[in-house]
Amino acid sequence: xxxxxxxxxxxxxxxxxxxxxxxxxxxxxxxxxxxxxxxxxxxxxxxxxxxxxxxxxxxxxxxxxxxxxxxxxxxxxxxxxxxxxxxxxxxxxxxxxxxxxxxxxxxxxxxxxxxxxxxxxxxxxxxxxxxxxxxxxxxxxxxxxxxxxxxxxxxxxxxxxxxxxxxxxxxxxxxxxxxxxxxxxxxxxxxxxxxxxxxxxxxxxxxxxxxxxxxxxxxxxxxxxx
Numbered sequence: 001x002x003x004x005x006x007x008x009x010x011x012x013x014x015x016x017x018x019x020x021x022x023x024x025x026x027x028x029x030x031x032x033x034x035x036x037x038x039x040x041x042x043x044x045x046x047x048x049x050x051x052x053x054x055x056x057x058x059x060x061x062x063x064x065x066x067x068x069x070x071x072x073x074x075x076x077x078x079x080x081x082x083x084x085x086x087x088x089x090x091x092x093x094x095x096x097x098x099x100x101x102x103x104x105x106x107x108x109x110x111x112x113x114x115x116x117x118x119x120x121x122x123x124x125x126x127x128x129x130x131x132x133x134x135x136x137x138x139x140x141x142x143x144x145x146x147x148x149x150x151x152x153x154x155x156x157x158x159x160x161x162x163x164x165x166x167x168x169x170x171x172x173x174x175x176x177x178x179x180x181x182x183x184x185x186x187x188x189x190x191x192x193x194x195x196x197x198x199x200x201x202x203x204x205x206x207x208x209x210x211x212x213x214x215x216x217x218x219x220x221x222x223x224x225x226x
Contacts, residue, residue, distance in 0.1 A: 001046040001116070001136050001159075002026045006036030006062065007078065008054050012101075016049060019105040020112075024139040024155045026178070033057025037065055040073075046136075047074040047116060049108075052081055052090065060093055067094040074115040078103075113137065129165040130223040132201060132210060134158060141201075148200050153178070157193050158201075161211065161221040170218040194219060 003025045007013040010031065017027045028043070030036035033054040040048060040062070048066075052059035063075055077090045077098035087098055096115040099108055116137055125137045133142045139155055141148040150158065156178050161169070171190055179189070194211060202209045212220045 002028070002044065003047050003049065003112070004028050004030065004036065004040055004043075004045045005049045006030045006033065006040075006054065006059070007049070007051045008032055009051075015105070016108070019109065021152050023109055024150070024152045026156045026159075033059065033062045037062045040066060040071065041069060045073060047076065047112060049076050049078055049112070050095075052077060052079045052086070060089060063090070063093045063095060072119075074119040076108075076111055076115055127159070127162040127165075129162055129210065129221055132162075134162050143201060150200070154193060154197055154200070158197055158221075161197075161219070165221045166223055168214050168218055168220045174218070 003020055005013055005016050005020075005027060007016065007029070008031050013029045013031065017029055020027045028039060028045075030039050034056040036048075036050070036054070037057060050059045050062060054062070057065075059077060059079075063077075066073075066075070074096045075094065077087075077095045078101065079086060079090070079098055080101040081087075082100050090098055096119065097111050099111055125135055127134045127136060131144050135141075136159060139150070141150055141155075141158060157174070160174065160177050174190055194213075198209050198211050201211065210221055210223075212222050214220055
């Protein structure tokens with residue numbers, strides 16, 4: 001799942017990003033309210049972690065604009081404002097939950113999982129391509145009831161391929177959605193991770209791999225037929 005963290009304190013933002021990526025979420029950061037709103041309106045995210053006290057535009061205003069644009073994705077407010085009225089204001093504007101600073105990362109991730117469970121239809125958390133199943137909340141993959149252990153980046157790559165099953169996706173598209181600014185265009189890292197996923201998903205004996213290489217174009221996760 002892809003999470004947007006809108007937080008102007010860069011140390012806090014980095015702390016959250018590292019913690020969520022360890023839980024196998026894909027994370028983008030924005031450092032002011034205007035940037036965060038623009039990113040939220042122009043990209044797909046499964047949830048937003050939103051600080052209230054932001055430069056350029058307050059978290060309250062960001063939330064108000066999101067709801068006015070009919071973006072109903074879950075929002076968890078991060079706040080140093082601890083009065084009851086501050087919390088009521090956020091909830092009345094459409095926040096799904098809040099957490100007060102300073103916070104423990106375990107509580108933050110637990111609250112995120114809770115709002116994702118509440119706001120996501122049970123069936124939609126599981127993506128399926130043939131006999132391969134990926135649960136986007138638990139971050140567990142299965143094939144023929146065999147659990148497949150994935151690293152954080154392997155999970156992000158497989159999730160993207162699952163969301164685009166049976167479609168050819170280019171290397172540049174994978175770079176944009178999975179690696180973003182962390183990617184060196186001269187690197188063969190995508191090929192390395194594709195090979196790792198093939199080994200884990202198909203095993204050494206599979207003659208028709210689910211992840212196909214389309215020469216000169218990119219890759220495709222194809223649902224196999226008998």
